[in-house]
Amino acid sequence: MSKEPVAVTGIGQTKHVAARRDVSIAGLVREAAQRALDDAELTWADIDAVVIGKAPDFFEGVMMPELYLADALGAVGKPMLRVHTAGSVGGSTALVAANLVAARVHGTVLTVAFEKQSESNAMWGLSLPIPFQQPLLAGAGGFFAPHVRAYMRRTGAPDTVGSLVAYKDRRNALKNPYAHLHEHDITLEKVQASPMLWDPIRYSETCPSSDGACAMVLTDRAGAARAPRPAAWMLGGAMRSEPTLFAGKDAVSPQAGKDCAADVYRQAGIADPRRDIDAVEMYVPFSWYEPMWLENLGFADEGEGWKLTESGVTELDGDLPVNMSGGVLSTNPIGASGMIRFAEAALQVRGQAGEHQVDGARKVLGHAYGGGSQFFSMWLVGAEPPDA
């Protein structure tokens, strides 16, 4: 028996900001969940199960917070799963929820991801104590900067490419009312003049630290038929993992990312991603990851990704728009960032992305990664169901 098709019929986000001091953690997740239910025109009683994800519990200082959140998410008396796969978790959480529908375990599932980073300091939360990590390797930027440098050396990409990505994403964010950073006076010169944090990554080429939540209602074919608004249909979804460090690891273009994309394309019948996919929401926490992932995901040949960025292909009005929402560079509640990519991809094919809508977007990829470039989760969503 084939799998049940999975539809996204409700999407909700909070307005992402540096600190949501007006709400508790429960209030934050419930706000996103309620908006997703409102979008699907469903009530809490219509939900069969809840799948929640977030990054390390140290970010809020609550161990396994889903136990405390059971009431706020209407999960009492229902199954509740908590996913944690590092930075890719928002995407993985959506995929675990989608599989409950695909396997016909449940008809309608609420999936939620969040981070309330103002409760702690994410950079130090991610910094392991010595001797497990060398001194001065503070936060994710310190880990990823050498990989960016390796990419630049390998491809000969000009130094300016990173700033072009940041300038584009921050301008896209101005069209997204939920984005954290709204830098109305942003200029390319300002990006290029911002302080160097982890050479070659500048302050303006780095993701912010955000409080935010994202939620989606995933449902089966019958649920989609009852939905008040167009559904986004999952055409393919996959997760891949590889170890953090090992001899022969390609930290610039990890095999796990290539394999994950290939699996998604196989499921969705994508022969040429550059031609068949209309837009991408990818996980770019540091600007240079846009060209790096363009290659890893098969949108450009090896060494050619930066040319797409430089020539404007990935602009909102380009041939392959990337991070129309402003991306992780403009909004980063870590545990939710992957789900926001997945949700923004779904918004595009539903034609509900507002000012940052790509005209005629029919197939859009959502992408997330985490750990030491080792955990990948992706889904491809379309405006038509998989069997259409």
Place this chain on the structure above:
Amino acid sequence: MTAVSRDIAVVAFAQSDILRTTEEQSEVEMLMPVLHDVLDRTGLKTADIGFTCSGSCDYLAGRAFSFTLALDGVGAWPPISESHVEMDGAWALYEAWTKLRSGDADTALVYSYGKSSPGSVRDVLTRQLDPYYVAPLWPDSVALAALQAQALIDAGDTDEPALAGIAARSRATDNTRAQLRGSVPQGDYVVRPLRTGDCPPIGDGAAAVVLAAGERARELCPRPAWIRGIDHRVEAHGLGVRNLTDSPSARLAAEKAGAFERPVDTAELHAPFSSQEVVLRKALRLDGNVRVNPSGGALAANPMMAAGLIRIGEAASRIHRGESDRALAHATSGPCLQQNLVAVLEGDPR
């Protein structure tokens, strides 16, 4: 809802010795022999496995993303299809079961591990409570279980000698992996009415299970433990809104898993405190004909994050060995049995 499309079974189980402390070992070093053991039992290699899922907790490890290191033990190269839950491994098994059910994979490796020894687990578990209204008071896990035990005594559901009997029966196990076996003194009150003997030992350990679907299961195991049903439910977090003498979530999960359709001969319950076995026996309708916790249960060995998966593994092993035909396995999470999972396992007719 469509019926289960394919039969899925536990085909192998392995666990480490559960020890009071493993300070000379990292989590990976504790886990690796268990992974090798469980794969050896099936002849499978990492690359043969369709889906891998694990359960563990950063708060026990004391570091963010602690599960990433465990991947080194798995040998995730070439890259594998893999996921992780910040829950007991029983829920990782549930996620893997859905992957097999949807047809995405034919085999799955599930593992979990936890080291409680480095910190004070009573204090650590307070961080699991409502961060605004409860956690600032630091009510520890034993104190909360004691509230539950006292409520049971007040309701006439048990008394202290009966609780001591549960503790003694649990530790009379012949399970050589268990941490506490044989005659263990009931001891003084830790938090009244719970005595040392009513509380689980604090220890470290790891466990792993291999799942397989359909004919693949029969190839890998002479007598697979078929998962006839599996379900899990959560209750409200606030203890004040719950009736602590009952477990409606365990009962509902059991009902959804089909546990009440026919009697089981064996039950492996994840009841860290003796009093919680009383709650679960009632909710799961287990009478005197059911062998409860022949492994010794969590009172004999309670490695956090693995103890629930071990219940499923122990129940499955009994079916593999022909000592059970239909068994119930239970896992719990959260204060006073807040979240519960029930699986019903069966062997082919003999």
